[in-house]
Every structure is written in structure tokens, then in C-alpha cells.
Amino acid sequence: MNFSEKLKAWQDQVNRAMDQALPGSEVHPTRLHQAIRHSVDAGGKRLRPILTLGAEDLFPGENDPMPAALAIELIHTYSLIHDDLPAMDDSEMRRGKPSCHVAFDEATAILAGDALQPMAFEWLARGYASVPKLFADLSLILAETAGSRQLVGGQMQDLLSEGKEPDEENLSYIHRNKTAAMIRASLEMGFRIGAMGEDMEKTAQVREAGLSLGLAFQAVDDLLDVTGSTEELGKDAHHDSEQGKVTWVTLKGEEGARQLAREHTERARASLEGLGGNADFLLELTDFMLERKH
Numbered sequence: 001m002n003f004s005e006k007l008k009a010w011q012d013q014v015n016r017a018m019d020q021a022l023p024g025s026e027v028h029p030t031r032l033h034q035a036i037r038h039s040v041d042a043g044g045k046r047l048r049p050i051l052t053l054g055a056e057d058l059f060p061g062e063n064d065p066m067p068a069a070l071a072i073e074l075i076h077t078y079s080l081i082h083d084d085l086p087a088m089d090d091s092e093m094r095r096g097k098p099s100c101h102v103a104f105d106e107a108t109a110i111l112a113g114d115a116l117q118p119m120a121f122e123w124l125a126r127g128y129a130s131v132p133k134l135f136a137d138l139s140l141i142l143a144e145t146a147g148s149r150q151l152v153g154g155q156m157q158d159l160l161s162e163g164k165e166p167d168e169e170n171l172s173y174i175h176r177n178k179t180a181a182m183i184r185a186s187l188e189m190g191f192r193i194g195a196m197g198e199d200m201e202k203t204a205q206v207r208e209a210g211l212s213l214g215l216a217f218q219a220v221d222d223l224l225d226v227t228g229s230t231e232e233l234g235k236d237a238h239h240d241s242e243q244g245k246v247t248w249v250t251l252k253g254e255e256g257a258r259q260l261a262r263e264h265t266e267r268a269r270a271s272l273e274g275l276g277g278n279a280d281f282l283l284e285l286t287d288f289m290l291e292r293k294h
């Protein structure tokens with residue numbers, strides 16, 4: 001299979017596994033489960049689960065990476081639902097559809113996001129029950145990444161910085177924690193599940209690769225906010241600029257942001273190449289993420 005075929009095959013596998021594992025929309029209370037499905041099924045790129053599958057495939061082992069891949073997508077989806085709320089980023093569109101609170105209501109969207117968080121750890125517990133050390137390590141990576149020093153901390157700092165003077169150090173903190181940490185964790189969890197998962201030197205290199213990939217992803221996201229259309233993006237274009245958000249484009253201009261994305265991409269490639277193993281898919285995905293249009 002070439003790169004695009006493999007990407008599509010993995011996206012389909014993730015979507016099927018997700019559909020099977022999620023409570024059906026007929027499960028009581030139906031409104032909550034419909035809201036969860038509305039957001040999870042809305043057509044995200046499944047980038048994080050695919051990074052997990054790709055990282056396990058670097059040194060394939062005997063454990064299935066899919067439960068971890070789904071768990072990280074649940075946390076990612078909860079963060080999008082809550083980020084779209086009026087109290088946070090106030091976005092009406094997500095993944096080409098009305099945001100959860102627009103399609104349902106605010107209370108339901110809060111609860112849908114709340115429910116997705118324990119569900120992620122429930123799926124890890126079910127998926128790795130027979131490998132307790134692996135379950136503990138994966139839970140620790142995901143809990144730390146989603147917690148107050150990383151994902152939630154990055155979001156807090158982002159909210160606190162709205163309308164403030166541009167500050168490169170602060171922006172780096174926000175992007176490292178709000179965006180790059182979850183991308184790093186996706187790779188790290190997949191690598192941990194594979195055959196070399198307990199090699200600390202390689203783990204450090206995987207973390208480096210993931211962080212650089214995440215920072216490149218965010219620089220591209222900042223660029224797409226000014227260059228993409230709402231139709232292409234599936235969410236409101238120019239949203240950051242309209243909200244007075246500081247981004248790499250406001251700090252460094254379009255060319256500066258593009259240059260930054262290229263530099264982080266190069267760093268991610270170098271770390272991945274240094275790992276050995278079956279890195280071809282992840283290397284192509286790294287380039288694909290730089291060129292993405294949504």
C-alpha cells in the first residue's frame with residue numbers, strides 16, 4: 001500500500017472501531033449519546049489515532065494500538081467540544097458541522113465533553129487489562145498530557161492571553177501545551193505499545209519528534225486561519241484574527257509562520273529518521289501535515 005492508501009485504510013479502521021465502541025445514540029440518556037456521536041462522528045481527520053497506529057508500527061509488537069488510538073481521539077474531541085463553547089472560543093462550526101452546543105445546547109455539550117474524558121480511560125482499562133504495566137504507562141501519559149500542566153493549562157493560558165500584547169515565550173508555552181502535547185502523546189503512546197516501548201533513549205527521541213510535529217501542526221493551523229476558507233477548514237476561517245488572538249502569523253507574518261512550520265517539520269523528520277524502524281509512513285505523514293489544507 002502506498003501512503004494515501006494506508007492513511008485511508010487506517011482512517012476507515014479508526015472510524016469503524018470508534019463506531020463499534022461508542023454507546024449507540026439509542027442508549028439512555030439518548031440526548032447525551034446523540035451529542036457525543038454528533039461530535040465524534042463529525043468527520044475529523046483522525047490524525048492523532050493515526051499517529052498512534054503509525055508509532056506502534058515503527059517496531060510492531062503483540063499488543064493492539066487501537067484502544068489507545070481511540071482513547072486519545074476521545075480526549076481530543078472533548079477538548080474541541082469544550083473549546084467551541086461560548087465561554088471559551090465561541091465557535092459555531094466544527095468539522096464542517098454545527099458545534100455540539102449549537103446542534104444541542106450548552107449544558108449538553110459540557111456533559112458530552114465531560115463524559116468523553118472518563119470514557120477514554122475506561123477504554124484503556126478494557127483494552128490493556130491483561131497487560132497492567134502497559135495500561136498504567138498509557139494512562140499516565142494520557143492523564144498528564146490532558147491535565148492542568150499541559151492541555152488544560154495551555155488552554156487556560158490561551159484564554160488569559162486574549163487581547164494582550166504579543167509575547168513569543170507565552171505563545172510558545174500555549175502551543176507546546178494546548179496543541180503539541182496531544183500530538184506528542186499520540187506518538188508516545190503508540191511507541192510505548194510497540195516492541196521497543198520500554199527503550200528510554202528511543203522514547204525521548206519519539207517525544208522530540210512528537211513535539212516538533214505538534215509545533216509544525218500549530219504553525220500550519222495559524223496559517224490556515226488566514227489563508228483557508230470556512231468551507232475548506234470546516235470551521236470558521238479568520239476566527240483567531242477576529243478574536244484578537246496572537247498567532248505566529250500576527251507575530252512573524254505569513255512567511256515567518258511558514259518558515260517556522262518548515263523548521264519544526266525538519267526537526268520532526270530528523271528525530272524520526274534517527275529512530276530506525278519502519279518510519280516511512282510517519283515521515284510521509286509529517287510532510288503531508290505541512291501541506292494540509294484543513
Ligand code: GRG
Nearest residue numbers: 044045046047079080082083095152155179221
Ligand atoms: C478545552 C481543555 C480544552 C482545550 C482545548 C483543542 C483545543 C484545546 C483548542 C482548539 C483550538 C485550536 C485551533 C487548537 C489548535 C489546533 C487543533 C487542536 C486543531 C484541531 O485539530 P485537528 O485539525 O482537528 O486535528 P480534527 O477535527 O481533524 O480532529
